[in-house]
Amino acid sequence: xxxxxxxxxxxxxxxxxxxxxxxxxxxxxxxxxxxxxxxxxxxxxxxxxxxxxxxxxxxxxxxxxxxxxxxxxxxxxxxxxxxxxxxxxxxxxxxxxxx
Numbered sequence: 001x002x003x004x005x006x007x008x009x010x011x012x013x014x015x016x017x018x019x020x021x022x023x024x025x026x027x028x029x030x031x032x033x034x035x036x037x038x039x040x041x042x043x044x045x046x047x048x049x050x051x052x053x054x055x056x057x058x059x060x061x062x063x064x065x066x067x068x069x070x071x072x073x074x075x076x077x078x079x080x081x082x083x084x085x086x087x088x089x090x091x092x093x094x095x096x097x098x099x
Contacts, residue, residue: 027098034091041084048077056081 045056052059052073062068063078 024098027094031091031094031098034087034094038084038087038091041080041087044080045077045084048073048080052077 048059049055056077059068059074059077060081063074068074
Protein backbone atom coordinates (compact mmCIF):
# COMPACT_ATOMS: atom_id res chain seq x y z
CA UNK A 1 0.00 0.00 0.00
CA UNK A 2 2.82 2.38 0.76
CA UNK A 3 4.28 1.89 -2.72
CA UNK A 4 0.99 2.89 -4.33
CA UNK A 5 0.86 6.02 -2.22
CA UNK A 6 4.42 6.91 -3.19
CA UNK A 7 3.59 6.23 -6.83
CA UNK A 8 0.62 8.60 -6.78
CA UNK A 9 2.62 11.35 -5.12
CA UNK A 10 5.31 10.96 -7.76
CA UNK A 11 2.78 11.31 -10.57
CA UNK A 12 1.29 14.36 -8.91
CA UNK A 13 4.72 15.97 -8.70
CA UNK A 14 5.46 15.28 -12.38
CA UNK A 15 2.07 16.70 -13.37
CA UNK A 16 2.70 19.78 -11.21
CA UNK A 17 6.09 20.33 -12.88
CA UNK A 18 4.50 20.01 -16.32
CA UNK A 19 1.85 22.58 -15.38
CA UNK A 20 4.50 24.91 -14.01
CA UNK A 21 6.47 24.78 -17.26
CA UNK A 22 3.34 25.34 -19.34
CA UNK A 23 2.40 28.32 -17.20
CA UNK A 24 5.88 29.81 -17.59
CA UNK A 25 5.73 29.37 -21.36
CA UNK A 26 2.30 31.03 -21.46
CA UNK A 27 3.50 33.90 -19.28
CA UNK A 28 6.54 34.39 -21.51
CA UNK A 29 4.22 34.60 -24.52
CA UNK A 30 2.07 37.16 -22.65
CA UNK A 31 5.21 39.11 -21.77
CA UNK A 32 6.15 39.28 -25.45
CA UNK A 33 2.63 40.44 -26.37
CA UNK A 34 2.84 43.16 -23.74
CA UNK A 35 6.22 44.23 -25.11
CA UNK A 36 4.76 44.63 -28.60
CA UNK A 37 1.70 46.50 -27.37
CA UNK A 38 3.85 48.81 -25.28
CA UNK A 39 6.05 49.59 -28.28
CA UNK A 40 2.91 50.66 -30.15
CA UNK A 41 1.81 52.90 -27.26
CA UNK A 42 5.29 54.43 -26.92
CA UNK A 43 5.44 55.24 -30.64
CA UNK A 44 1.96 56.74 -30.52
CA UNK A 45 2.91 58.90 -27.54
CA UNK A 46 6.03 60.10 -29.39
CA UNK A 47 3.88 61.10 -32.35
CA UNK A 48 1.56 63.10 -30.08
CA UNK A 49 4.54 64.74 -28.37
CA UNK A 50 6.04 65.79 -31.71
CA UNK A 51 2.72 66.98 -33.10
CA UNK A 52 1.87 69.12 -30.06
CA UNK A 53 5.44 69.98 -28.95
CA UNK A 54 4.62 68.81 -25.44
CA UNK A 55 5.82 65.93 -23.27
CA UNK A 56 3.39 63.27 -22.17
CA UNK A 57 4.04 64.11 -18.51
CA UNK A 58 3.07 67.76 -19.10
CA UNK A 59 0.01 66.65 -21.06
CA UNK A 60 -1.11 64.42 -18.17
CA UNK A 61 -0.78 67.23 -15.63
CA UNK A 62 -2.54 69.78 -17.81
CA UNK A 63 -5.26 67.37 -18.90
CA UNK A 64 -6.04 66.29 -15.35
CA UNK A 65 -6.16 69.89 -14.16
CA UNK A 66 -8.49 70.93 -17.00
CA UNK A 67 -5.98 73.27 -18.64
CA UNK A 68 -6.34 71.74 -22.10
CA UNK A 69 -9.21 72.01 -24.53
CA UNK A 70 -11.58 69.32 -25.72
CA UNK A 71 -9.52 68.32 -28.76
CA UNK A 72 -9.88 64.60 -29.52
CA UNK A 73 -6.09 64.22 -29.68
CA UNK A 74 -5.80 65.13 -26.01
CA UNK A 75 -8.30 62.48 -24.99
CA UNK A 76 -6.60 59.84 -27.14
CA UNK A 77 -3.15 60.87 -25.92
CA UNK A 78 -4.29 60.72 -22.30
CA UNK A 79 -5.85 57.28 -22.82
CA UNK A 80 -2.71 55.89 -24.49
CA UNK A 81 -0.53 57.22 -21.67
CA UNK A 82 -2.77 55.63 -19.02
CA UNK A 83 -2.90 52.34 -20.94
CA UNK A 84 0.88 52.26 -21.25
CA UNK A 85 1.21 52.72 -17.50
CA UNK A 86 -1.19 49.82 -16.85
CA UNK A 87 0.59 47.56 -19.34
CA UNK A 88 3.95 48.39 -17.74
CA UNK A 89 2.62 47.43 -14.33
CA UNK A 90 1.18 44.15 -15.61
CA UNK A 91 4.35 43.35 -17.56
CA UNK A 92 6.41 43.94 -14.43
CA UNK A 93 4.27 41.42 -12.55
CA UNK A 94 4.68 38.89 -15.36
CA UNK A 95 8.46 39.49 -15.42
CA UNK A 96 8.61 38.71 -11.68
CA UNK A 97 6.69 35.48 -12.20
CA UNK A 98 8.89 34.12 -15.00
CA UNK A 99 12.30 34.97 -13.57
